[in-house]
Amino acid sequence: MRVTSGAFCVACAGILWGIIGLFVRALGDAHLTSMDIVAARAMVAAGLLFILLALFDRRSLHLRLRDAWCFLGTGIGSIVFFNYCYFTAVQMMSLASAAVLLYTAPAFVMVLTRIFFGEAFTRRKLCSLVLTFFGCVLVTGVLGSETPLSVAGILFGLGSGLGYGLYTIFGKFAMDRGYSAQGITFYTFLVAAIAASAMNGTGAIFAAAQTSALPYMLGLGALSTVLPFLLYTLGLRTLSGSRASILASIEPVTAAILGIAAYGETMQPMTLAGVILVLVGIGIGSKSK
Secondary structure, rough: OHHHHHHHHHHHHHHHHOHHHHHHHHHHOOOOOHHHHOOOOOHHHHHHHHHHHHHHOOHHHOOOOHHHHHHHHHHHHHHHHHHHHHHHHHHHHHHHHHHHHHHHHHHHHHHHHHHHHOOOOOOHHHHHHHHHHHHHHHHHHHHHHHOOHHHHHHHHHHHHHHHHHHHHHHHHHHHOOOOOOHHHHHHHHHHHHHHHHHHHHHHHHHHHHOOOOHHHHHHHHHHHHHHHHHHHHOOOOOOOHHHHHHOOOOHHHHHHHHHHHHEEEOHHHHHHHHHHHHHHHHHHHHHOO
């Protein structure tokens, strides 16, 4: 039962990450850059979590300095590094190609959890990984793309996959040291907010917060950041890192469905086949240990 609830939490997290495009597009229309959005996301998430924890769960704010490296890993090594690499890759190649490289994350997680946590590299996990990855390839439509790929773009794309996967690794380390899901999520975004603000500045963010963009900032920080990261980190309590990473691959499927429902995008046969592959892969992965 605990494993089932963990899988449910991770799947819900993937769905909530999948709707992020709603908020990102609106904030882009408000003339915020990609890194502005990253910084705003982290600032709102850290602020909301601090208020909630200060009011209802002060124990989760306790931090042992010797464990700070875990949150430098989740905040800078994962959140900031992943976003920087991903947004750079998007500028150097098609969005579809960048998205496919981002979803190499489960492969990185599978290897790293084997090294650091001794998780078994089973045939079922491998089959699930292959199905979900090729499903993501079909969902993003990269096979029909004529955009050439550069070596630098590929490296940044792979870097985004590595950075995305590092949250699972460092989050596992923090969880094993007794930190709660809400504490891990708070310190992750506190570190990310400080780092992103130092790199990018906050002038444009505070200016946009005084306009109609504010609700989208709050939505991005609450619905597509705080809640899914809490759910995903809770899932890590009962699931292996590799399994959780595979289950979260429901994200691009959600994004594809959102594109159809909200923006009138059409679902091509290849996209539908990709959705089916991802769901089958997730089904297989949900039964692996």
